Amino acid sequence: MSKTAAANKTATSYTPLAISPARVLRGEHCLANSGQEIAKLGVRPLVIGGNNTLKTIKPFIEPVLKAEKLISQSASYSPDCAESSLIKLKNLATEHQADLVIGVGGGKALDTAKLLAHQCGLPIVTIPTSGATCAAWTALSNIYSEAGAFEYDVTLSRCPELLILDYGLVRTAPQRTLVAGIGDAIAKWYEASVSSGESSATLLISAVQQARILRDILFQKSAIALQKPDSNEWREVVDATVLLAGVIGGLGGAECRTVAAHAVHNGLTHLVEAHDVLHGEKVAYGILVQLRLEEMVQGNILAASSRQQLIKFYTEIGLPKTLEDLGLENISLAQLRKVAIIATQPQSDIHRLPFSVSAEQLTAAMVSTTVKTAKATSTATRK
Numbered sequence: 228m229s230k231t232a233a234a235n236k237t238a239t240s241y242t243p244l245a246i247s248p249a250r251v252l253r254g255e256h257c258l259a260n261s262g263q264e265i266a267k268l269g270v271r272p273l274v275i276g277g278n279n280t281l282k283t284i285k286p287f288i289e290p291v292l293k294a295e296k297l298i299s300q301s302a303s304y305s306p307d308c309a310e311s312s313l314i315k316l317k318n319l320a321t322e323h324q325a326d327l328v329i330g331v332g333g334g335k336a337l338d339t340a341k342l343l344a345h346q347c348g349l350p351i352v353t354i355p356t357s358g359a360t361c362a363a364w365t366a367l368s369n370i371y372s373e374a375g376a377f378e379y380d381v382t383l384s385r386c387p388e389l390l391i392l393d394y395g396l397v398r399t400a401p402q403r404t405l406v407a408g409i410g411d412a413i414a415k416w417y418e419a420s421v422s423s424g425e426s427s428a429t430l431l432i433s434a435v436q437q438a439r440i441l442r443d444i445l446f447q448k449s450a451i452a453l454q455k456p457d458s459n460e461w462r463e464v465v466d467a468t469v470l471l472a473g474v475i476g477g478l479g480g481a482e483c484r485t486v487a488a489h490a491v492h493n494g495l496t497h498l499v500e501a502h503d504v505l506h507g508e509k510v511a512y513g514i515l516v517q518l519r520l521e522e523m524v525q526g527n528i529l530a531a532s533s534r535q536q537l538i539k540f541y542t543e544i545g546l547p548k549t550l551e552d553l554g555l556e557n558i559s560l561a562q563l564r565k566v567a568i569i570a571t572q573p574q575s576d577i578h579r580l581p582f583s584v585s586a587e588q589l590t591a592a593m594v595s596t597t598v599k600t601a602k603a604t605s606t607a608t609r610k
Contacts, residue, residue, distance in 0.1 A: 269327025364473025410511030434479030
């Protein structure tokens with residue numbers, strides 16, 4: 228090998244990490260005091276959110292931007308975080324001469340805003356309006372069809388420049404969104420602990436251990452948090468779903484993000500009947516399916532025990548345990564097979580499992596999870 232080739236190899240033999248936002252503001256009504264931080268990043272922000280979110284956020288964010296004399300324009304990402312939406316928003320950013328993107332809302336709004344900023348080379352501020360996902364933190368965006376079906380994800384070059392976690396704003400969201408966020412966040416342990424294998428990489432080990440801590444926090448504090456939204460427990464659970472879940476993905480990278488639970492979610496998005504089901508609700512069901520796969524394929528007794536522990540936890544806080552809980556009791560076996568085929572495509576995250584999975588095995592796991600879970604719940608009720 229020549230010296231030039233060796234130098235080039237050395238220069239490119241690294242793994243770029245996007246671990247965290249440059250700055251995080253969090254606290255009660257901290258959005259009201261965020262104007263100077265936002266103004267450091269740009270003076271012509273394009274504010275992106277859903278139609279309802281933009282109406283909700285207006286009285287919160289408009290005074291902040293006006294106080295700093297920022298020239299803003301709002302835009303909806305509707306119909307979805309889709310390629311067509313991004314084209315429309317990119318044209319609007321050019322027309323507005325935007326030098327900053329502000330994303331407000333849930334996962335799809337924030338994913339759209341992050342990807343737009345990435346494509347336009349602009350800084351990004353994320354303002355989550357619920358505790359439903361860690362999208363405000365991560366350097367990742369999911370792309371969907373206009374009908375809401377998952378298509379692919381995009382790794383971004385960096386995490387947001389600024390994340391504003393306003394507890395007062397998040398508290399205005401329906402409690403269902405935080406319950407869904409708990410389902411999405413707790414999946415970190417069940418997926419990362421499997422996909423990381425026997426890796427000795429320091430950061431990956433650290434991420435997996437953080438996922439264990441995240442799981443334990445949610446087990447211990449979720450019920451209290453949901454009963455008392457003004458409590459420290461509520462704030463700690465929101466921190467866990469929005470911030471700590473993002474830390475784990477940042478430290479662990481792709482090997483620590485998603486496995487079968489999210490693959491099941493991705494497959495379910497292709498059912499029209501599932502479009503009103505929240506991301507974290509589908510993921511929570513997907514965890515049970517993943518554990519059932521581990522039990523079926525590997526004979527993993529610990530997976531069976533973990534599944535029963537989760538069923539009890541889900542019952543306590545209101546996460547879905549069955550297809551019926553997801554409102555999908557009327558879908559056909561053919562539709563379920565379609566979900567399984569999509570979830571087991573060659574590029575699917577399900578193949579981070581330490582064993583191979585076919586569409587037939589996944590279909591069987593989804594069916595048996597629903598049946599066995601329903602029987603277990605019925606038995607528990609009789610007792």
